[in-house]
């Protein structure tokens with residue numbers, strides 16, 4: 001379900017460091033809306049679904065969002081030359097269980113029941129990549145949330161509204177629910193898919209932070 005993102009006040013914006021066209025390598029309507037609200041000019045070029053392929057080795061939620069953001073950037077960088085790419089990935093982590101987007105309503109319900117009454121973390125991985133100069137930087141931002149214990153009625157109502165679709169952890173912080181609270185790092189934009197404050201910092205410092213994507217072999 002596509003629902004409008006409430007207006008977020010005072011979202012920061014920074015210059016694209018290389019002057020290349022800015023490309024959002026994501027199909028997330030929330031990420032595009034956040035960039036628009038901050039006043040960025042950009043094109044949208046989502047990564048193919050296979051960029052989110054699963055792997056069979058242990059990794060933390062933080063490692064996984066960094067890897068997936070990088071994979072999405074790699075996939076788009078192959079096709080879109082001479083641009084400044086931004087790719088991202090968002091996951092929730094509750095007691096060591098990593099929660100991505102629910103595959104169906106039952107999956108969303110299972111996630112909500114797991115999160116109900118607990119604290120959990122939301123991680124967003126951000127990959128910035130200047131394809132013209134072949135320099136890249138990866139970062140991860142974490143926010144901690146607490147969900148009240150949800151009644152059967154609340155779970156049923158929320159699932160019936162369909163707003164769980166396409167959202168990591170099966171719920172949207174932005175949906176105006178009074179049962180979800182920020183405990184640490186109140187970057188609301190991070191929770192909904194793109195840490196706008198960190199993005200502006202990374203753009204400002206990109207020239208000193210970023211490194212060649214591959215140093216020796218390409």
Ligand SMILES: Cc1cn([C@H]2C[C@H](O)[C@@H](COP(=O)(O)OP(=O)(O)OP(=O)(O)O)O2)c(=O)[nH]c1=O
Nearest residue numbers: 026027028089090166167168172173191192193
């Ligand atoms: C935790 C949380 C996530 N989300 C969203 C942000 C992301 O769009 C989505 C996580 O899925 P992602 O795989 O990070 O992104 P996406 O599939 O929407 O887009 P793409 O893969 O093309 O980049 O969950 C919310 O909207 N609200 C929330 O509270």
